Amino acid sequence: MDIEQRKRELVKEFSPMLRKTTTISKIWIGFLIAVIAVGFYALILQFTKGHIVTGMRDNVVWGIYIINFIFFVCLSYSGAFIAGILHFFKTPWKNSVSRIVEITTVLSIIIGPIFILLCIGRLDRLHYLFLYPRIQSPITWDIIAILTDLIGCFLYLYLTFIPDFSILRDNSDDAPKWRKKLYSILSFGYQDTTSQRERLNKITRIMSTMIIAMAIVTYSVLAWIFSLTVQPGWNSTIFAPYFIIAGLYSGVSVIIVAMYLIRKYYHLNHYIRKVHFVGAGIILLVISLLFGYFTFTEYFSRWFSHKTHDIELLETLFNRYFWEFIFANYIGVLVPIGILFFKKFRTIKSITFAAVIAILGLWFNRYLIVVPTLETPYIPIQDTRPEFIHYSSTWIEWALSFTGIAAFILFFMLIMKLVPIIPISGIIDQERKSKKIKPKIIL
């Protein structure tokens, strides 16, 4: 089969996904926009009335915003890590999942930092971070790391998009004019010649290693925001690697869930197959074992050494936060291990279920790192106002959290309207290698 013909065929196969919007996805988009609208209202309230509308107070100065921030940044980091690994080691089955991973990476690094902005009391002075930067502050490190990571991930994502943009440019004769023009601009004059292809492969390969390194730096710096303080629950030497493992844990899980949803709603059973789920499931199993080990070490050493303030923290965790603790650190680790360990349990549905449990467990794990520590400071809280003693998030914080998730899904859907979720160029490359199609003769 001729390579050009195959390209046309694939574009034809994927174009309904790109151009037609089904009723279900229309309802979804409407719903997501509604969620975002509510979030927008909450944002206006927070802007006009100040942070008094949140559940944060003088002791618990950071709430679910920073938890979502950690969660999304870790998603991005692990996405970058996995994308890098998939590309660098030329994993055979990577093609079907690599784009899901890459989009996850870029979207979460855009949405994550928005949550940290919600934490900031004076957004009108945000530019002071660049006007009066203090390099000693871990926040400054974080800004540098995240901005670098954002640019790096964006470049990487774009590099992987170029071949597909070029295929779409050449093969969408019946597409609307704006779409053709967009593809022609975005494909950057890529013609898929052998030398161009080799150069692009080389750059993508270099970028894939770079984003792995950047991701490790970004996430370590994020962990240091907590572990460089003297607070009892945070001042831990293993926080940076612990956060990296935790990031991978939630990242792989989110990718599994995304794979499941995309497979189901876009009928891509042919491309995203059980082998992908089993592969990702085994990775998740390894990471869940590591994550459980790190969690155990962290709490075990605190419990065994029995320092006063550590014990106060553990008592809070085992009394006030008992169920959250059990869910985050027992169910959230042991259930995925239990499902993924046995071969007969490794079905698409059960692997996805394990991933959902892992995501929820990890979110609560972050919550238990941030909130109870702030509720048990060195100097005992002696306040009669309940909101100053214990943190409870308000609807504004939840509305804005769900807005983040909604924006993530919405942007994901919009990107899937722009490029096929299964890289066409990747399919071509694979088939070229296996000699199923004849190369185009370039004179």
Place this chain on the structure above:
Amino acid sequence: MENKNSKTDSRRQFIKKISTGSIIAASGLALSSLSSCKETSQEKTTLLTTDGKLVQVPNSEIGELEHQHITPEESRQGIPGKKWVMVVDLGKCKNAKKCIEACDKHHNLTPDRPYIKVLEMKDNEKSSPYWMPKKCFQCDNPPCVKVCPVGATYKRTDGIVLIDNERCIGCRFCMAACPYSARVFNWGSSPDQEVTTAYSPETSIPSKIGTVGKCDFCPDMLRKNKLPHCVPSCPNGVIYFGDEIDDTVTNGEETVRLSTLLRDKAGYRYMEELGTKPRVYYLPPVDRLFPFEKSTEENSES
């Protein structure tokens, strides 16, 4: 002997300061800016600056200087030649909360957002409870200053840690980093609507929404050679305040040598092991003036 010396010392200093009048409030910075303006005024007064120099200042300028406004930029410099230090005698505190009232009044704070807290402490099961007034410890190795991304909180040469509320972006990293929970946040709109004076980090008023505040050792008072508001307001003389370089501290009634006080009464700093090097010392709750009493009415009020 030493005590006597210290008393005469401080008296002499006091007289010296009186002679320079309120001009000291202008501080070195203000004076240097003054000397640069070459106006030839008729009458001049010779004055001693805080760094020990004699300067001639036109009489017409003196009145204005009393109300010298310390800008955020100027507030980054400490008062020259000073190292402020505080000593809190836990044996004298009975939770009268007068220090909190005075502080709230002068910093225009609402009772739900005080800079000073009087905590009920009990070190272990056997030891007896005591009251512990807690302000900002003005650490020499301040965890809050380390983490500020914009330099809105800073350590001055005179030992005070201040916050510039016009610089603060409200990220609250300093609050999360402070092991002593010394900082408060302006969560809602500020109660200072009626305050018309220009903002200065040295007075901390008017407070600004979305920024961090804390006990500041009242540098505006120190520039006027007065004690921070909490010190004279205490009916029991719990709080001593002074200069580490002079080695003297006073609670408004008696003036004592800092080193002698710390030695004789076994002064300590709260959680020394954290390495923050606080500038607030505590004297252990021995030889109590009052028995420990919990007034339930007061507790329910706060």
